[in-house]
Amino acid sequence: MSKPSKTAGEAPASDSLRRRHRGWRVAAWIVGPLLLVMVPVAIVGSVTPAPSALIIRSLFVKDGAARAAEMQEHVAVEPATQMFDIAYGGGVDPVETLDLFSNATEGELLPTVVWIHGGAWVSGSSANVNPYLKLLANEGYTTVGVNYGLGPEATYPAAVNQLNEALGYLNDHADELGIDSSQIVLAGDSAGAQLASQLATLITDERYANLMGIAPALEADQLSGALLNCGVYDLASMAELDGIIAWGLQTSLWAYTGTKNWSATYEGATMSSLDFVTSDFPPTYISGGNGDGLTWLQSIPMSTALQAAGVPVTELFWPAEHEPALPHEYQFHLDRPEAQEALEATIGWLGEVTS
Incomplete structure (x- = not known):
């Protein structure tokens, strides 16, 4: 064969x-x-979010440093006053620090932007936004970047209490820091925008402050505005997402709140500032990129709720078909013309609310 x-x-x-x-x-x-x-x-x-949260943190650390370096290249002139690692909590907790930038002369008090950094509640630091704060300081503001406790080491509402304490420190030391305490703008990016909106709600809504069990460090008439970039304002909708990005955010929220069931508990309810909007909420600037899912799920609904409550709102959103699609926190990528446009809009709005 x-x-x-x-x-x-x-x-x-x-x-x-x-x-x-x-x-x-x-x-x-x-x-x-x-x-x-x-x-x-x-x-x-499946038992604890800590290992995954630390992996997420490591990714944010690298991205935050690169973004800060990109922004620093756009700082043509350094502000005259730069103060780092000011302890606002009496030095007990090393994370309770803030950085400050200003061109205020001796005895001069300037409108102040207090910026809360993002990082999915488990990462980030004031260093990630300091170059942006320098740019705003050069426009005639005292700017402050605040650090706070991150999950999983610190759980909700530790960060809210710390940030409220930071506002109290700034209010008490306003004269020596060049701060006009009658013109405070609360600002933030991503998770920091959620926290900024939560603080604004705390300060302007007595019922909400009672629910939180926190005495606000500022009076409502001290707030000139809220600046919200790419934030989260409705926790219930976050629980319904799927995919790898959703997994990251949901894991981070588990680490930050200390409970896997955050969307249906006190933590998720009180973090959802959209549900507590009143007409006393300060004038708001709100923005997000068209390529960022949070814009459509969070920022636009928040803007709609604010306007329905009678709050003056300045929006900067982009058409869905805008190319290139603008990512999460596009505002910090200052090599992009859209980020420069957002910076100009931010400066213009700050001038209006603090004039």
């Missing part, structure tokens, strides 16, 4: 099997170590 013929270029079956076996071994070398890491993280992650 004759042997089966083999066409030109066709390897014997044994050669094909050997190559396939080598491929499986290569795949095992790659996938094996990943599984050794991913499987335990997945198992532990």
